[in-house]
Amino acid sequence: MAAVQQLLEPVRTPARPQSINGTAHTMAVGMGLPSPPATSDITFGSSPQGGDTRMVIILYGQGQDKIVAVFAEVLGKPYRLGGGFKDVAPDDKDLVVGIPAGSANPDISSRDRASVVVINAHCTSLGMPPDVYLSAQCDYEFLYTETPFFRRDLSRFISHTLGQINHHETLMAKPRTYFISTTFPDVRAALPNIDILTVGSDAVEIRVDLLKEPLSDGSFAAIPSLSYVGEQVMLLRQRTELPIIFTTRCTKENGKFPMDNPDLYYEYLYRAIQWGVEYIDVELWLPESIRRKLYEQRGNSRIMSAFHDFSGRFKWPSKQAESIFLESRRYADIIKMIAIINDHNENFELEYFRSKIKAEYPDAPPLSAVNMGETGQFSRTLNKFFTPITHPLLPIIAAPGQLSAAEINQALALLGQLPKKDIYGISSPATRSATPQATFYEKCFNELGLPHHFAVVERQLKGTGGIESWCNQRNFGGAYLNPAISATSLTASSGFFSSLNHGAGPVLSEAARLIGMVDTIVVRPNPSGFASSAPASVPSSPPRHNGDSLGPYTSTQGGLPHNTSLVLDNASWKGILSTLTRDLAPSAYFGRAAVVLASSSDDAASALFALKALKVGKVYTVGFRTPPALAKDLVVEPFNSLESLQRARMVGADATGPGSSGAGSPFVVISALGPEKGNLVGMLVRVFGSRGSAKTRKVFLDLADGPVPRRGDPGLIAEQSGFAVYGAADVTAFTTVETLRLLVGQNVPYSFVRLASGRALF
Numbered sequence: 218m219a220a221v222q223q224l225l226e227p228v229r230t231p232a233r234p235q236s237i238n239g240t241a242h243t244m245a246v247g248m249g250l251p252s253p254p255a256t257s258d259i260t261f262g263s264s265p266q267g268g269d270t271r272m273v274i275i276l277y278g279q280g281q282d283k284i285v286a287v288f289a290e291v292l293g294k295p296y297r298l299g300g301g302f303k304d305v306a307p308d309d310k311d312l313v314v315g316i317p318a319g320s321a322n323p324d325i326s327s328r329d330r331a332s333v334v335v336i337n338a339h340c341t342s343l344g345m346p347p348d349v350y351l352s353a354q355c356d357y358e359f360l361y362t363e364t365p366f367f368r369r370d371l372s373r374f375i376s377h378t379l380g381q382i383n384h385h386e387t388l389m390a391k392p393r394t395y396f397i398s399t400t401f402p403d404v405r406a407a408l409p410n411i412d413i414l415t416v417g418s419d420a421v422e423i424r425v426d427l428l429k430e431p432l433s434d435g436s437f438a439a440i441p442s443l444s445y446v447g448e449q450v451m452l453l454r455q456r457t458e459l460p461i462i463f464t465t466r467c468t469k470e471n472g473k474f475p476m477d478n479p480d481l482y483y484e485y486l487y488r489a490i491q492w493g494v495e496y497i498d499v500e501l502w503l504p505e506s507i508r509r510k511l512y513e514q515r516g517n518s519r520i521m522s523a524f525h526d527f528s529g530r531f532k533w534p535s536k537q538a539e540s541i542f543l544e545s546r547r548y549a550d551i552i553k554m555i556a557i558i559n560d561h562n563e564n565f566e567l568e569y570f571r572s573k574i575k576a577e578y579p580d581a582p583p584l585s586a587v588n589m590g591e592t593g594q595f596s597r598t599l600n601k602f603f604t605p606i607t608h609p610l611l612p613i614i615a616a617p618g619q620l621s622a623a624e625i626n627q628a629l630a631l632l633g634q635l636p637k638k639d640i641y642g643i644s645s646p647a648t649r650s651a652t653p654q655a656t657f658y659e660k661c662f663n664e665l666g667l668p669h670h671f672a673v674v675e676r677q678l679k680g681t682g683g684i685e686s687w688c689n690q691r692n693f694g695g696a697y698l699n700p701a702i703s704a705t706s707l708t709a710s711s712g713f714f715s716s717l718n719h720g721a722g723p724v725l726s727e728a729a730r731l732i733g734m735v736d737t738i739v740v741r742p743n744p745s746g747f748a749s750s751a752p753a754s755v756p757s758s759p760p761r762h763n764g765d766s767l768g769p770y771t772s773t774q775g776g777l778p779h780n781t782s783l784v785l786d787n788a789s790w791k792g793i794l795s796t797l798t799r800d801l802a803p804s805a806y807f808g809r810a811a812v813v814l815a816s817s818s819d820d821a822a823s824a825l826f827a828l829k830a831l832k833v834g835k836v837y838t839v840g841f842r843t844p845p846a847l848a849k850d851l852v853v854e855p856f857n858s859l860e861s862l863q864r865a866r867m868v869g870a871d872a873t874g875p876g877s878s879g880a881g882s883p884f885v886v887i888s889a890l891g892p893e894k895g896n897l898v899g900m901l902v903r904v905f906g907s908r909g910s911a912k913t914r915k916v917f918l919d920l921a922d923g924p925v926p927r928r929g930d931p932g933l934i935a936e937q938s939g940f941a942v943y944g945a946a947d948v949t950a951f952t953t954v955e956t957l958r959l960l961v962g963q964n965v966p967y968s969f970v971r972l973a974s975g976r977a978l979f
């Protein structure tokens with residue numbers, strides 16, 4: 218009881234956990250770059266969806282029944298093993314049902330497709346390709362290796378195929394997107410460098426036609442077999458979190474795939490949909506029947522219609538160009554048109570085509586159009602949607618004239634389209650760790666070819682003093698705040714912030730508004746040009762710079778330009794969401810109970826928001842009062858006695874629900890309490906740990922853990938009590954990914970953040 222009582226006592230606010238405050242993010246939007254997603258895009262819109270609710274049937278190979286349990290755990294459902302399709306009853310609706318692949322053949326084709334979704338799970342480590350008939354008949358096919366087993370890959374595969382996450386929506390909201398065209402004959406060669414290769418990319422293209430499958434006689438297959446291609450896709454997906462683009466480029470369009478049998482394209486491209494590949498490149502020359510079929514059968518994958526002209530006679534201002542566009546859009550989610558040109562002016566003709574198409578067909582799918590060759594390189598800097606890029610570490614470029622992300626950014630900077638900005642990490646004396654963060658951001662900017670300058674600066678411990686003096690600068694490009702600061706105090710105590718938007722104050726993203734805490738300040742172009750009405754002066758004495766020097770600013774440098782505005786945002790919740798869904802599909806959280814421990818609502822708010830996005834059931838709280846805005850649509854119950862704790866523990870204890878550990882008792886515990894409250898956190902995870910024969914691991918996220926686990930750490934206790942444990946470093950890295958997206962509009966993979974920031978993560 219003492220421990221619970223302790224909960225109820227007013228607690229002194231400890232330093233905010235590094236992780237939740239977004240320890241190390243920052244950057245700013247290049248003013249000439251299109252703005253990052255508008256505030257209205259930063260909503261639950263691209264957050265987890267309910268998705269496909271059909272019963273999930275897993276076909277498994279001999280001795281591989283374990284995979285059924287893993288699928289069930291990732292989805293957060295109970296499972297059972299059945300003998301065949303005939304055994305499956307309507308009562309199994311909410312289960313994952315495993316059927317041995319060997320018994321599936323007779324009935325798989327006559328299954329009720331409206332009520333069941335069939336996934337052929339095939340382990341490639343056993344050396345045999347999947348059964349050809351089952352591969353063709355199933356809805357999806359999951360290829361995996363037994364050791365190492367990449368749980369992340371399964372979670373991503375299932376979240377995508379069942380429609381619980383939507384990569385495309387997220388990418389559509391970005392102002393600029395790039396995809397890297399990998400050209401390796403064997404993706405294994407790319408894997409050691411995949412983190413660095415994909416910095417700045419939003420998707421990775423696998424050029425299937427360039428893969429070279431070695432044969433036993435030392436030669437290579439004319440066309441890589443489906444089983445070889447499947448394994449290559451699996452290997453790539455195990456190592457990158459980026460969406461994959463599956464391309465079988467034909468011989469006429471600079472590829473190696475033969476054109477004599479269009480059905481072969483269907484076979485490969487449809488299989489890629491079954492493998493859960495996010496983007497399928499479908500060439501426009503293919504018969505309409507094939508394009509239509511692929512479009513209709515695409516599930517949650519997206520079709521990129523592709524047209525290339527190498528003749529040198531293609532003209533953008535022509536009826537032909539328009540009719541190609543119109544034909545492409547019939548069966549496409551993205552339209553790609555690429556041509557060889559002869560004259561630099563044709564780049565401008567392409568831009569005219571782009572704007573004409575946009576004006577005349579506003580509802581058409583987005584257009585990715587560039588010109589090839591050196592003459593066409595300029596167009597690669599102007600295309601904003603799905604620009605194909607290369608990287609110096611690739612063996613060859615995929616098309617003449619391709620540029621890297623760094624080259625494109627450097628070109629934009631030279632052309633005045635990406636002016637140099639000053640980006641700040643605003644820390645407080647309590648969270649000072651300037652040098653490593655500065656190094657990390659410099660590394661990122663360098664890798665991305667961005668001209669910006671980053672500096673860690675220190676604000677006063679109390680109040681918002683000093684922040685406005687960094688923001689109200691001509692070259693201000695954005696900032697992260699660590700610790701985060703309350704949105705109300707930021708605006709209330711600052712004449713600058715409250716004067717923005719003609720006195721309406723700065724724009725708040727939905728997340729920042731509901732969470733109430735700001736950890737990112739984003740600069741956006743403001744077309745109306747009157748965003749900032751603040752005087753172009755520095756309101757207080759020049760702030761102290763921490764280690765890194767930008768030089769003192771004075772009012773002569775001018776204030777925030779009038780054609781820009783500031784958006785106050787929160788990136789931490791996304792970091793928490795990504796951490797929670799790294800090894801589990803969102804559905805694993807739907808409707809399940811959670812516990813959040815924190816010593817103030819400020820510390821808990823990002824976690825609560827993430828849990829809300831994950832549609833959890835009840836949230837038990839410890840140590841803080843949930844703000845009304847956040848409590849809306851959440852069922853919140855504060856723990857205020859041992860009895861309430863005991864009740865929560867017993868809810869659904871007799872259920873045969875997920876993991877048989879009581880579906881109602883808390884499934885996820887998130888703590889933002891510092892080490893001084895470690896005993897309490899440890900006690901709670903012990904209380905809520907999986908009991909008896911529980912098959913499912915619950916989730917524990919410690920937002921305040923240290924880099925090295927100590928004796929009695931809640932994380933260690935949680936591990937012993939059957940939890941999968943995540944910590945501050947995971948959240949910080951995912952939050953950094955989000956902050957970079959918000960501030961510079963560029964994607965830096967999680968794995969790169971982990972790698973480039975060192976083990977201790979800043």
Ligand SMILES: O=C1C[C@@](O)(C(=O)O)C[C@@H](O)[C@@H]1O
Pocket residue numbers: 398422424464466498523525553555587589605606615616617619
């Ligand atoms: O379609 C494209 C674009 C591309 O051809 C280019 O020009 O960069 C490169 C190809 O790999 C990709 O599939």
